[in-house]
Structures are given as structure tokens and as C-alpha cells.
Amino acid sequence: TRFYTTSSVAETRNSVAWSLFFIALLYLSTPALAVLVKYEVMTTLVGLPFDKLPPWIAQWSWLDSSLVSVTDMNADGVVQFGEIRLGPDVIMLTTPELGGLPYAISGLVAAGGLAAALSTADSLLLTISNALVHDSLAGTRVLAKDPSSQVVFSKFALLATAMLAAAVAAFKPAEILALVTAAFSLAASIFFAPLVLGIFWRRTSGPAVVAGMVTGAVVSLAFMVAGYAHARGWVPTAGWLRQLLVIQPVSAGVFGVPAAVVVILAMSWWARSRGPVTPAVSP
Incomplete structure (x- = not known):
């Protein structure tokens, strides 16, 4: 939504074009990431004895067993592919350690993901709240009497939208x-x-x-x-x-x-x- 701040139509078109390019690049690279993660799992974890598993598995399992878990289902002492469970919400965070990188890299990935999520959510909330107030109050006596009140209503709409989104996300549909x-x-x-x-x-x-x-x-x-x-x-x-x-x-x-x-x-x-x-x- 940063194209709202551009000063001309040409700059807006360029901003939208570059935004679409990077969005497409992000989503097209997702399958490649999935293939690479699966390859790392097959080559670094599958076939290992349970007593030689890397320490990061125990650390993540200690935080939440639903995120990462390895269970010896057939009691043979060797990790099989079907015995590994990586939660979809933690795959990006475990990828650096899966590839042998230090834990600090996972922290950087988490910080980058959180910053991107907050930035995106902020832009979307501003767009939604401003659109709601503008479309519902445009031409009414409220704005005709005090045009600056649109800003106040936009802030309340932003708060209500954020609370509704948080409530829906809490249920993890x-x-x-x-x-x-x-x-x-x-x-x-x-x-x-x-x-x-x-x-x-x-x-x-x-x-x-x-x-x-x-x-x-x-x-x-x-x-x-x-x-x-x-x-x-x-x-x-x-x-x-x-x-x-x-x-x-x-x-x-x-x-x-x-x-x-x-x-x-x-x-x-x-x-x-x-x-x-x-x-x-x-x-």
C-alpha cells in the first residue's frame, strides 16, 4: 500500500508493478523452499540413530511438542521419515538449524518475519479502516460539519478491525x-x-x-x-x-x-x- 504515498500516476504504476513482481517471486519460490527442506530432512535426519539426533530437535520439542517431534514408532532405534513431525508454523524457523547454521540465524529469521508481518498488517489495517470510514460516512452531515472527524473515526475503525482480526486468528481456523x-x-x-x-x-x-x-x-x-x-x-x-x-x-x-x-x-x-x-x- 505504499503506492498511496507516490506523487504521480507514473510512480504509482511503477510501485504497483514492482510490488507485484516481488509478491510473485515470493510465492513462486515457496515450492522450491519446500523441496529444499524435504531434501535436508531426508539427508540429515532420516537414518540417524535416535541418540545422535541434533540438539535443536530437543530444544524445539521442549518449547512445544506440536511444533517439532520425532517418535520411534517401530522401536528400531533409527529415524524414519514418517516418524518426523515438523509443524507448518515452525518450518521457516527450523530451516537454518536444519542446514547446520547456528541458532542465532533462526532468531534473525524470526525477527525478519515478525517485522514483515507487522508492516503488512499495519498497511492493511490502515487501508481497511480508511476505506470503511470513507465509504460509510462520505457525504454525511458528520463529515460536512467537521471534516477532521474522519481521522477520529478511522482510528476507531482501525482498532475494531484489529480486534476482530485478532479474535479470528486466535481460533486458528x-x-x-x-x-x-x-x-x-x-x-x-x-x-x-x-x-x-x-x-x-x-x-x-x-x-x-x-x-x-x-x-x-x-x-x-x-x-x-x-x-x-x-x-x-x-x-x-x-x-x-x-x-x-x-x-x-x-x-x-x-x-x-x-x-x-x-x-x-x-x-x-x-x-x-x-x-x-x-x-x-x-x-
Whole structure:
């Protein structure tokens, strides 16, 4: 969200382009990291006698056995791959020690991850709170009487949003990667079609954009809920629906985005055929 502070349209475009580049680089490198971690586990841990395990395993297990644990299930005294458990939330922290680096490197990784998380959360909270207050109070008597009150309302909205996010995170509804992927799918389903069509197709109407956003959100959320219920056996499915739900619920954007595009196009054409309409973006 730092592109909000740029001084020109050209600088904003450059900022967004570089942001997307590094975001794509980060997510494309995640599978490579997973392969490297698995390789290190196979070469440095699997086949070791239990009495020769590196000390960092005992240290992490002492902190929380659900993070790292090695159990001799077949009582043969040798570590097997299936006997190693690395929690998904601790893999990044254990990777330096897994590769033979000192514990201090894990501390640096933790500090860097915490700084990145706080920076990202701060930017998102500011964006959400400002958008909520601006969209809900714009044109009201409150702001007309005292425009500076928007800042006060934004701070209260930020606090409420942060508390709600903390409450949801405390329940740990899913792993962090699944939550981030689901957030991207939902955001794409809601915003991609309106932004692209609203900017590059001048026949896009305002009501069509609203309908497209609602449709994208409903379709994406419905597929997530259906996939979540199907994975746990709560909803019996058969035939084509079973084949459809093979797709991961967090990938709901593959359905939400096309649905939003179709609704916006259809409603814009229908509205134009009935007379003048309010454009989505003012010329």
C-alpha cells in the first residue's frame, strides 16, 4: 500500500508493478523452499540413530511438542521419515538449524518475519479502516460539519478491525498459507473484474459493478464452504459435483472471477439497451 504515498500516476504504476513482481517471486519460490527442506530432512535426519539426533530437535520439542517431534514408532532405534513431525508454523524457523547454521540465524529469521508481518498488517489495517470510514460516512452531515472527524473515526475503525482480526486468528481456523490463499481468491473474485472492466471498458455501469462484486463474493464463499464441508464429509456429493470439489476450496477464485465478469458484462449490456446509465468510472 505504499503506492498511496507516490506523487504521480507514473510512480504509482511503477510501485504497483514492482510490488507485484516481488509478491510473485515470493510465492513462486515457496515450492522450491519446500523441496529444499524435504531434501535436508531426508539427508540429515532420516537414518540417524535416535541418540545422535541434533540438539535443536530437543530444544524445539521442549518449547512445544506440536511444533517439532520425532517418535520411534517401530522401536528400531533409527529415524524414519514418517516418524518426523515438523509443524507448518515452525518450518521457516527450523530451516537454518536444519542446514547446520547456528541458532542465532533462526532468531534473525524470526525477527525478519515478525517485522514483515507487522508492516503488512499495519498497511492493511490502515487501508481497511480508511476505506470503511470513507465509504460509510462520505457525504454525511458528520463529515460536512467537521471534516477532521474522519481521522477520529478511522482510528476507531482501525482498532475494531484489529480486534476482530485478532479474535479470528486466535481460533486458528486454518494454516496461515491456506488463509492467505483464500484471501487472495476472495479479493480477486470481488475486485479483479470491476477494476479491469471499469478502467478499460467504458460501457461498464455502476450498478453492474456492484452486482459483479456481490456475485464474485457469493460464488467464491459458496465454493469455499462447499469444499470445506465436502472435505469433512458433512455434505454427500456425487457425479459432476464430486469432480468439481476436487479443486481446493482456497482456489475459489477460478469460479468467482469468471462469474463476476459475466455478471458485469451482462448487466452493462442490458442497462445500456434500456437507456443512459451511470458509468462505473467518471471520464
